[in-house]
Amino acid sequence: MRTPISYFLVVSAMLFAIGTIGVLTRRNALIIFMSVELQLNAVNLSLVAFSRMHNDLDGQVLAFFSMVVAAAEVVVGLAIIVNVFRRRRTASVDDATVLRG
Amino acid sequence: MPLDNVVFWVFAPISIASAIAMLFQRNAVHAALFLIVNFFTIAVFYLVLGASFLFAVQIIVYAGAIMVLFLFVIMLLGVDRHESLVERIRGQRAVGITLGVGIVLELVFAIRAGVGFATRAPANFDEAVNRGGNAAALSRVLFREYFFPFEVTSILLIIAAVAVMVLAARPRAAPPAGDDVGARPGAESPSTRTTPTERPVEPVA
Numbered sequence: 001m002r003t004p005i006s007y008f009l010v011v012s013a014m015l016f017a018i019g020t021i022g023v024l025t026r027r028n029a030l031i032i033f034m035s036v037e038l039q040l041n042a043v044n045l046s047l048v049a050f051s052r053m054h055n056d057l058d059g060q061v062l063a064f065f066s067m068v069v070a071a072a073e074v075v076v077g078l079a080i081i082v083n084v085f086r087r088r089r090t091a092s093v094d095d096a097t098v099l100r101g
Numbered sequence: 102m103p104l105d106n107v108v109f110w111v112f113a114p115i116s117i118a119s120a121i122a123m124l125f126q127r128n129a130v131h132a133a134l135f136l137i138v139n140f141f142t143i144a145v146f147y148l149v150l151g152a153s154f155l156f157a158v159q160i161i162v163y164a165g166a167i168m169v170l171f172l173f174v175i176m177l178l179g180v181d182r183h184e185s186l187v188e189r190i191r192g193q194r195a196v197g198i199t200l201g202v203g204i205v206l207e208l209v210f211a212i213r214a215g216v217g218f219a220t221r222a223p224a225n226f227d228e229a230v231n232r233g234g235n236a237a238a239l240s241r242v243l244f245r246e247y248f249f250p251f252e253v254t255s256i257l258l259i260i261a262a263v264a265v266m267v268l269a270a271r272p273r274a275a276p277p278a279g280d281d282v283g284a285r286p287g288a289e290s291p292s293t294r295t296t297p298t299e300r301p302v303e304p305v306a
Contacts, residue, residue, distance in 0.1 A: 001149070001226070002103040006218045008146060010225070011113050013208035015139070017201045018120040024197030030129050030175060033149055034136050038120060041143050044155075052150040052222045055230050057242045060152050064243070068254045072261035074167050078174045079268040085178050094185075094189050 001054075008049040015042035029081050029091045033074070040070050105149050116142035129175045133168055140164040149227050154236040 015038055022035030044063040051059025085091050116139055123135040144159040188194060212218070223229075232239050243251055 001105050001151075001224070003106045003109045003149070003221075004219055006212050006216050006220060007109060007113070007220050008150065009212045009216060010209060011116060011146070013205055013212065015116055015120050016145075016208070018117075018124055019207040020204055021198055021201035022124050023187070024200065025194045026124075028129060031123075031126075031132050034123065034171065037163075037167070038123070038136065038139065041140065044148070044299060045143055045146055048147055048150050048152045048155060051152070052226060053216070055223050055226055057230055057239055060155055060235075060239055061242055061247050063152075063155055064158065064239070065202065065247075065250060065254060067158060069257065071167060073131050074170060075261050075265050076268070078170060079265045082146050082174060082177060083268055091178055092123055 005049050005053040009046055012021050012042045012046040012049065015039075015045070027094055029084070032093065033077055033081065037070065037074070040066065076095045108145065108149050112142045112145045112249050116146075130172065133175060135172050136171075137168050138163050140168070150222075151231055152235060 019035045019037075019039035019042060022038065023032050026032050026035065044066055047059040047063040047066070049059075051057060051063075081091065084096060088095060090096075119135045119138040119142065123132045123139065126132040126135065140159060140163045144156045144164070147153070147156040148160055
């Protein structure tokens with residue numbers, strides 16, 4: 001493989017930053033959740049790239065576990081969003097202000 | 102130009118562009134579709150990096166199950182809702198974008214300092230690490246060194262499935278007084294309604 005590993009890491013960093021911007025600027029809870037998924041995938045990509053660089057499979061195993069945890073997290077998070085929507089008829093995070101002091 | 106270089110330079114712009122396009126979509130369905138494109142390009146990167154098992158898992162679990170779940174919830178909540186552009190916190194959007202750009206710069210500096218831009222991967226990955234195929238090598242590591250964490254994830258998935266059933270149960274299906282529970286025929290409705298939301302749990306386990 002002739003592509004330097006750092007290229008994949010830079011792509012991963014950019015995807016992570018795009019996900020961060022999405023979490024910080026968007027209001028729709030579903031799109032915020034998708035941005036979190038993008039961040040998780042960016043980190044997975046960097047894990048696999050490091051696994052390739054160090055000639056070791058531990059990074060791939062860790063990416064695999066992170067996928068499992070992400071699947072569980074998506075299921076629970078979407079159920080929470082549906083529950084909030086059922087009660088308040090909105091998916092905007094600005095309107096969920098019950099816990100505000 | 103080697104083949105993996107060509108693949109990288111074809112798919113990296115698609116990956117970044119689809120992520121940015123996801124960011125700017127007003128419609129949640131369009132954002133989900135762009136995210137699926139992005140997940141496919143990440144799967145291609147996995148293939149280039151010699152992780153062919155994760156390539157398959159990425160497409161099946163992420164682009165398949167998880168994004169179907171997202172689209173299902175978007176359809177459930179209604180697609181025509183658009184968010185307000187009024188900023189509750191003044192300057193939040195500008196600060197967010199500035200912080201995002203700052204993260205990119207910081208990470209690029211960290212990559213340059215820690216890895217180096219010209220560092221190439223060792224050439225003997227397929228012979229030394231992926232012996233007998235990536236899936237076989239990965240399962241050897243997973244079931245020998247990481248067996249206990251692997252079993253713990255199965256407990257985690259069961260907890261998630263049970264939690265979704267509890268969360269998705271309608272409030273009126275579980276009244277505080279237990280006198281009308283047996284009389285109501287809707288007692289099995291939570292389990293039937295949560296069946297699509299459980300779907301991404303199964304292929305991973």
